[in-house]
Amino acid sequence: MSDALLAWYDVHARDMPWRVSPADRAAGICPDPYRIWMSEVMLQQTTVAAVRDYFHRFTARWPTVRDLADAPDEQVMGEWAGLGYYARARNLLKCARVVANDYDGQFPDTYDALLTLPGVGPYTAAAIASIAFDRPETVLDGNVERVMARLFDIHDPLPASKAQLKARAAELTPQLRPGDYAQAVMDLGATICTPKSPACGICPLRDPCVARQAGTAPELPKKTPKKPKPTRYGHVYLAQRADGAWLLERRPDKGLLGGMLGWPGSDWNDAPQPSPPFMAEWQALSSEVRHTFTHFHLILTVHSAELPDHMTPNALQILDKHDFRPSDLPTVMRKAYDLWRGQ
DNA sequence: CACTCGTGGCC
DNA sequence: TGGCCAAGAGT
Known part of the structure; x- marks a missing residue:
């Protein structure tokens, strides 16, 4: 199943300023862990469209993790203004200083070590480990949750079903090209397997998808109802x-x-x-x-x-x-x- | 586990 | 137009 997804990704990978295309990656070009980390933190609960300009401004102003570590707090907070979830910016700076001071300016390359960094949780640690360091870690974000819930027609509501979805996602994670695979699932969720009116007709996983056969894809994943806003x-x-x-x-x-x-x-x-x-x-x-x-x-x-x-x-x-x-x-x-x- | 923590686009 | 949603983390 991961092969079909990778084949789709080779053709349909979206162009993003922090991304190394599958063709370039096959040619031996490695992603810059600093840029991968920066993009993944910005992308937490935030759309690609909203992140693009911020990513360009941050990397132009602070090209390396050491440059960022040396930046005054108020400059970083000001540059983040408007992007939201401001704890991310405070942790971004904390993390840059930890990497600069404790890791000699080089990001750690394992899931466990990445997970200890400020602002780096289970998703982001797996994303950096797989995309920047080719480690077969399993990313689980909103896209992957949706794709897995549909692929296996899982009706248990989130967030309780998270462990189940993660186990399914782990089974599919390949040893070869894990970074491209992670981005492929997320691209699929963002463009084909969308929350509303998924485009099952052109989905590379339409054949094995249980929810598509059952007709339940659009209503998955189920979620526990939210409290009203005062x-x-x-x-x-x-x-x-x-x-x-x-x-x-x-x-x-x-x-x-x-x-x-x-x-x-x-x-x-x-x-x-x-x-x-x-x-x-x-x-x-x-x-x-x-x-x-x-x-x-x-x-x-x-x-x-x-x-x-x-x-x-x-x-x-x-x-x-x-x-x-x-x-x-x-x-x-x-x-x-x-x-x-x-x- | 449940809650806090932003914003803009979408229908 | 108001609720839903987005490549979640910290507590």
């Missing part, structure tokens, strides 16, 4: 000085938007207490920011005022007009800025 509220405060400087805060590393730049503001809950960073005649903007996170909706009231000269409220920072880049902000904070700019 709505929370909050206030943010945009203060600009006459010379154009802005008042911002660096959020603590733990928790939501950890380590990112943001506007000072209230807690986010059912009925937040307004908490302006200094006394002034704050003006509430006429419309609000609406944003949805993984597990709640947020409605932000945006306030603005002029920042007096020579004032730096405790634990906050002033960014000069030319040092403030809206692109350094996480999206919810950039939405507040966009709203202010448009009023």
Whole structure:
């Protein structure tokens, strides 16, 4: 079965900036573990389309793991802004420094060693080991879970069925070309064996696929139902000085938007207490920011005022007009800025 | 195991 | 338009 998939991949492999094509790989070209690691971390719960530009900017700015390890935290967090799941960026930097300092700048080449690195879990360790180092490790991501559930018509819901799906995936992992095979399954899941209306008619695995025969492919994999998202509220405060400087805060590393730049503001809950960073005649903007996170909706009231000269409220920072880049902000904070700019 | 943790595209 | 979904990890 893996042979049919590899044959399909040889023809249909998608072009990605971090990928070595099957033809190039056959010619002896090896992937750069740094670029494989970078792409796999960026691709966690994130689409290829969203990752492309970020990958280009990161690798252009920091071509090697040592360059990244030497980068200041705020530059890396700013470059990651907008991509989401910011713990990935903090762990990316931690991991780069571990590789630079403890591994002489060379990524470890086994699953077990990779698994110890910050931000590298079971999926990413297997992906790097197989793609960058040709080790027959089994990757299990959302794509592989879906392909296996359909191929073997497994109706037990995720995440409980994960071990079962992993066992099936392991049986199919070949000793030869394990990296191409891993990418082939994921490409198949992304382009043919899609969550909705899978293209079974042109699938290289259509013959052995049990769910296709049973007609159950589109409804697999089953998943346990999710909890509804509550709505929370909050206030943010945009203060600009006459010379154009802005008042911002660096959020603590733990928790939501950890380590990112943001506007000072209230807690986010059912009925937040307004908490302006200094006394002034704050003006509430006429419309609000609406944003949805993984597990709640947020409605932000945006306030603005002029920042007096020579004032730096405790634990906050002033960014000069030319040092403030809206692109350094996480999206919810950039939405507040966009709203202010448009009023 | 269950929960936290972003964002944009899709229908 | 609101829920679903995406190459998951950490706690």
